[in-house]
Structures are given as C-alpha cells and as structure tokens.
Amino acid sequence: MYTEKVMDHFTNPRNVGELENPDGVGEVGNAKCGDIMRIYLDIEGDIIKDVKFKTFGCGAAVATSSMVTEMVKGKTIEEAMEISNAAVAEALGGLPPAKMHCSNLAADALHEAIKNYHDKQHKKE
Amino acid sequence: MYTEKVMDHFTNPRNVGELENPDGVGEVGNAKCGDIMRIYLDIEGDIIKDVKFKTFGCGAAVATSSMVTEMVKGKTIEEAMEISNAAVAEALGGLPPAKMHCSNLAADALHEAIKNYHDKQHKKE
C-alpha cells in the first residue's frame, strides 16, 4: 500500500515534537475526520531555522508531516510557500489514491504556520 | 445417478430381441422425445409364455424395458395388466426423479402389447 519512503517516515518520523516559543504555529484537520497536523516554526530573517510537528492521523498523515518538515528546514519562507501537498506526496514516492485528498495536508499545515508567523509579525509592527 | 440394478439391466438386458410371430406387439413413445419401447408377447391360454423387447432410449428406458419383461414372464394376462410403471421403477430400486415420468414407460408398452393381443383375438372371433 505505502511506499518504503512513507513507511520510513512513519516509523522514524523526523522532527517530532514542539518548539518552546515558536514564531509560527499552524494546524489543519480535525479529530472528527481522523487527521490533525500541527506544525511549529522557528524563523530567523526569512529562513526557517527549525521546524517540529505533532500529528494525529494515519500512516500517510504522519509521513507527510515528517516529510514536509524535512523539505522545509533551511528554506526561505517564499520557498516554503511553494511546497504543495502534491510535492510532498511525490517526495514520498507517491501515496495511495484514497490518501491523496484525505490525509495529504501537511503542506497546508505548513502554510498555516507561515500565515500565523506573518500575522504575529503584523501585530508586532 | 442410477441404482446398481438399473445399471445391471442396462448392461445385460434380459429378453432383447423380437418374436417371429408374436401374439401381441405394443409400442410407446416416439423418436422425437428420445424413447421408443416395443414389446413382443407369446401368449398361451392366459399365460405369457415368452416376451422380448426392443428399445431406443436412455439407460432408464432400456432398464425398465428389460425389467418389465422379467416381471411378466410366466404371469397371466390379468397379472401383467396390473404391473404399473411405478412398480417397474420400484423393482429396479428406484429411478432418478427426472426419469420417473419421461423414460418410465415400459409397463405402458406391455399393456399396449396385451391390448394388441386382445384386438387380434377379437378379430379372430
């Protein structure tokens, strides 16, 4: 069902956890539909210095969360905003068709976190 | 499908053949429906002295023909008239349900032969 890469990220997820005082936090999904992804960002200048995630969800949900944190670390915010759910799935070697729409939301969580960062910046200004 | 007795009578049918100058001949069935039975009788007084048959038909048709000739030899005409198709089937240890109505006509052929004998007697008188 899942590719080896998905299983690797599910079994050894990268960057699990929280950040103490994150610059941005994003969450998508809800428990009702079976998937919640929360992403924490530390941002310096334009660069994503650190990233962590917590996920409640199926194998695909965990793996995409883990993968997106790897893809984004060290990238600029602009680059991060260009990462799509499809790109995450592709980086994992693909997802089963049924999972493409229902559990492939990690990039959305990332974008939410960046949005949250912008909102905070806005308030500070 | 068939009992051992049926198979025995089919494999070694008793009294196959014709009689030279039969006192009675009876035939039932037709080639269209797959069964023809013809029975020849030699009658002395009231007693069936000899009997032969020829049959075109399935295993049940052959076996019932053979059986009826055995059952009737040496019997009186009255006794012979009382032999039913059901009795023939029973004497064979039973027939498959589908064969009970379609190929179990040997007693009818016998009765036809007796009728033919009576008709001939009538003419002689």
Add this chain to the structure above:
Amino acid sequence: MRRVYLDHSATTPVDPEVAAIMMTYYTEKYGNPSSVHGFGREAKQALEQARNQVAELIGAASGEITFTSGGTEADNLAILGTAEALRKKGKHIITSCIEHHAVLETCEYLEKNGFDLTVIPVDEEGIISVDALRKAIRPDTILITIMHANNEVGSIQPISEIGKLAKEQGIVFHVDAVQSLGKIPVNVEELNVDLLTVSGHKIYGPKGVGALYVRKGLRIVPLVHGGGQEKKRRSGTENTPGIIGFGKACELAGQRMADDAEHQRKLRDKLINGILERIDFVKVNGPLGEKRLPNNVNVSIRYVEGESLLLSLDMLGIAASSGSACTSGSLDPSHVLLGMGLIHEIAHGSLRFSLGRQNTEEDIDYVLEQLPKIVERLRMMSPLYDQAIHSKQA
C-alpha cells in the same frame, strides 16, 4: 519475526485437512457434477455430502441449502430474491444500522429502486431492541434482515425472539450468520429464521464459497441465471472443490466449537483485561460476557488513530483490524461504532483483534508487551494527547 494473526473475523487460514480434500477435487476428481459419467458422479456425490455437512451444522435439511460464491452473494440472494418474489405483497424492509455492507448496501440498492427501508438503531453495546423492531413493522413489511453476531464488536443479537415476532406477523426473516457460525450454536429452528447466510472463509474453509439456507417452501427469485444448478436457485458450474472444503470445514466446526469457544474466550478476556490494565484512556466496545462472540476484542484507544496503530502492529508481525476510516479510504469511521454512539474521534482510534483456533497465550503476551509501547509512541506524536494530559492535570 514473530507473526501473530489476530484478524480471524476478516478471514481464516484453511484447515490443512480441508485443504487436502480440496486438492483431490482440483486435480483428480475434477468432474463437473452435472456430467453423466463417473468423473461427474463422484463430484456430484461429494457435493451432496457437503450439502449434508452444512445442513447438519445449522440444523437444516440438506435440500434447504443453496451454495453461493460467498456470504456477500448469499446476503444479496436472500434480500434481492425475497424483495423480487414479494414485490407485489409489499415494499417495506427492516434492517439494523450495524449490518455488514453486504446487507446494508443491498437494502439501500432496493431503497433506490422503489422499496421503503427502516434502519433500526442499536444500544451502546451494539444490540438492537426487539421492541424498536416491533414498532417498525408495517402492514406492508415483507422482510426483516438482522445479523446474528456483529463482525466488528461481536455483539450477539436476540435472533430467536425477533424470529418469533417475524413468524407471528408472517414476515420473511433473514439472518446473516457469517460471524456466528462455528463460534456459537446456529440452529435455524431455534432461531426461527427463514433465510440464513453462512460463509466458508470465516470458519477455516475456503474463500469464495458460502451458502444460503432457504426454508422449505419459501420462494426466492434467483440472482444468477443459466444452467439451472442448485435447483435453479443459483446457476453456474458448481465450485465443487470449494463446496467440499466448506462442507468439511462445517463438520470440523461442529466438532470443535465447544473447545474453540472455551479457548478463545479465555484468550479474549486475557487480552481485554491486559489492555485495560496497561493502557489508559481505553474503552471496550461491545458487550462483555455471554453476549459477546468468544473471539472478539474491540477497543478504542483515545488520542491515536487506528491505521497508525495497525501499521505499527504490523511492523511487529501482529495482524489486526480497525474501525478507522483511513483503512477504508473514506472519511467516516466504522458505521457500527458510530451506530453505537461513539463520537468520530474515538471511533477513529479503534482496534479489533479477532482470535482463532491457532492463537496461544504467548500470542496474547506478545501483543500485551508491544501494544502499550506503540500507543505511547503514537501518543507522544499526537497533538490531542497533550491537550488531554493538560486538561486532566488542570
């Protein structure tokens, strides 16, 4: 790696004795039972012996058994065949919200095609109320279809009582006994049923074979037309090896049922109690005790998702199943758990372990050793667990 199979409600291995007989009929006694010759006759004979074996296990006459390609087809034949036979008499059908998809989808297909459907609810243990059913009956009710035991939570339904009610009202009563067969007694007379579905691969027989019990004299319209096999009820060259295997499996099930049940009940309770002891925030789904199938364990483990649990168990060689939506590709979790009143987030985190003949105490120990670690790891990842711990501490 150790492999522990705990998904016997999904399917079972074929018993070696059953498999050996089947082999003979695949490669040596391969005749078509409709054929007149010896190859055909030996197949036909074995076919009829199998019919007796199935009939005997459920207390029926062998002429009342129609073989099908499985439980799903038998359910369809019972429901569609009755609806078609009685469509002039009435259009109302009653079923329950915890039926197998083979029943539910078929009833819904009829609903889309002009029939009326009432779906009876269940209580929080997954048991339907005879009272609720009685109230649902209308003058034009032609069919009641209720399962004997539920495949997800193992709840055993009051079939005999429902059967009595149906009989009083002259309503055809169909029972899906796929999960109960071989686990608890299934007797068509005691249960007062008119139609009863069984399946081979849930009782150590082959996949792709099932049977429908049709009470003598009851008319159903066939689903599959053709050569007129199975007394015209189900056409198609008979799957003799499969049917013969199913027959043997029924014979064995009858012999072993009491022992199997005792053995599995012990393991079941050990597993349930072990999980409750070792993991917090756990809820057992379905009834406890006599109303539960001897081989069913179903728990909801909060703050983790079912498929993640399954995958993690699988990596350790443990095969189970889940009511998680993610295992079905839909967004809604198990209709059975939702029907029992579980909220979505809890239903998503449910696990079913279904025990079998071969399972041992060691298998259960292994699960009880591994499962808590898996749950801990997944909860550490879960944003919901934080919150729960927080609010508990608060």
Add this chain to the structure above:
Amino acid sequence: MRRVYLDHSATTPVDPEVAAIMMTYYTEKYGNPSSVHGFGREAKQALEQARNQVAELIGAASGEITFTSGGTEADNLAILGTAEALRKKGKHIITSCIEHHAVLETCEYLEKNGFDLTVIPVDEEGIISVDALRKAIRPDTILITIMHANNEVGSIQPISEIGKLAKEQGIVFHVDAVQSLGKIPVNVEELNVDLLTVSGHKIYGPKGVGALYVRKGLRIVPLVHGGGQEKKRRSGTENTPGIIGFGKACELAGQRMADDAEHQRKLRDKLINGILERIDFVKVNGPLGEKRLPNNVNVSIRYVEGESLLLSLDMLGIAASSGSACTSGSLDPSHVLLGMGLIHEIAHGSLRFSLGRQNTEEDIDYVLEQLPKIVERLRMMSPLYDQAIHSKQA
C-alpha cells in the same frame, strides 16, 4: 480400468502448477486482500498479479478485469449490468439461438421484465450470419451478446466483424469467450468487444472463478452489492486462491496455446475420421477445419440414444457428453443442435468428445476400438435400426 477423460469442455483438471500455488494461498498466505497488514498486502499483491495475467491473455488493461465467481456470473453481470445501465436508452437486446444457458436464460429473464429480445438463427454448421444480425438491429438496440465459440459443436463465430458493426452503431457488444479462451487467440481489441466473459475451470484453472472484461469507461450496474471490492463492480471477499490460480492458468494457457491447439487438432481429426470410417449412419455436427475449435468433436449417431452411449462409454472408462435430452432431465435435446436444424431423433443421438492437454493417441485408439462395439450393441436393441436397415435394403 483405463480412464479416458474427453469432456474438457465441461470442465478441466486443475494444472498441478496452478494447484500448488493455490494451496499456498489457502493455508499460508491467507490474508484478506482488503486488510491493511502484511497478510492482507501479500494477498492483494498476488491478486493484482493475477489480474495482469488475465488481462495479458486477452489483450486488455488490468484495470478492465473484474473477477467473478465464474463464467455464468460474468455473463449475468455483463447482460443484466448493461441492461440496467442503459434501460433509459433502449430496451432491445440481440443474441443467438446457440448461446450458453448463462446468456440465453439471462436474456429471457430480461424479456420477462420488459425488454425486447431478438434471437438470431444459425446456419447448419452453427454459425450466425452477420447479415442477419445487421437486419435485427433497431434504433433502440442497446446490447448484442454473441459467443466466441460454441461449447457443443465448436463453431467459431465472426466476432470481429460483429464487433465492427456494433461499434459503428454504438451498441454495447458482449462476447462469451469461455470456450475459446486458451484454444484460439482471444484479443479484445481485435475482436472489437466491450465486454468479454472468461472462466477458470475450462482452462485448467479452478472452478468458481471467472472474469468479465469491461472496456475502460463503460458503465455497468453491479449484480452483487456490499463491501465494494473489485472497484465496486463485484462485492464480496475476493476468492484470492481461486483468482491467483486462474491468473496462473491464463499465463500457462498463453504459453501453451499453440502447442495445445496443434496437438488437439490432430487428435480431433483422427477421432472424427476414425468414427466416420468405422460407424455408418453418422453425421458430424459443426464446421470442419479452421472454423472449429481444435478440441471439439461432435457426432450424431443415428438410431441410438445419447445417454445410452454415454453410460456405455462410461462403463469402459470413457467420459464424454451428449446433446441428449435425457442427460438434462428435459424432453428436448440440445437447443444448439436443434438450432442448427437437426431433427429431434438425430439430435438425441449426439455425442461430444472434447479433448484436452493430457489426451494421447492411445486415448483416441481406445475410443475408436470401443465405440463401434457399443453402437452395434445399442443398435441391435433399437427398434429404429431394424426399420432403417429394412428401408435401406428395400
């Protein structure tokens, strides 16, 4: 006693290689392919490999293959599923008078339920005319269903031409290829078909497994509702061992087809010619040469009845079949032979020998040694033979 099986069109033994693979999936790799765990995945993988094997043999894409419980169900699914899907478009269906009961009975069921049916006749060789079919087409024709090769007399139909015609007219075209598969090339593109039925047990695969090819994009309504397996086209736990066996049988059939055909064609012609030489009043039914399946022999032996022939052959260990009414329990002999214009009395005395991979020259010699004696014995008993001899002499 020598046993000579010459009834391969009724069913075939399962190839030992096929049986061995199936065993593995009965007893070891027994997972339910819908399950998430390793047992499920290994079953699922093998299932999909089998789908490829079937697809490859008929030149289809694997997504176009729906597994069923056999040829009969596949025929039903094709015909009922298309009728249901297109009932708003039209109500007219065309078939031929020599179709298998799985097609004929299904079409007649539809006729009883509001559809119009045209049954095309055949010529004396058992081949339908494309012209007659063209003339039968109406603006509301939604389905044409014609078999590739006939199971009784082995006549091969002009499918590709009919397919072209159907395509031009936008009519769905179903072909029952149960008897042609593995004997002559079957390619869904070359044959221009939309739906194609195949069955496992006619090609040294298991009974109880078949498949329907459904051209990509074509909609059919399912027959069996439930868990949504087979892309919702056919619910029910997949008969994985059977399907995997069928897949392997297809692979082997593809490899061996040319050799099998050559071998069987030789035996076929030896048997036909031998019978004609040794027995008088014999008629060969069906076409000779390339329009006949390589493994089919069908003769009418006058003045004797088919079942008697079969029983007599059977006692000598020879398994054959017959168009006799008496083998079916009805009064009418084979609808195929009658459809070809044979009179009842001749049709009753027909015999089919269908050859297989394992048959040898010695098998044929044995039949040619025994059959004349049997015929002689039965003719001596037959009142019809007397008359014939008499009228011949007269």
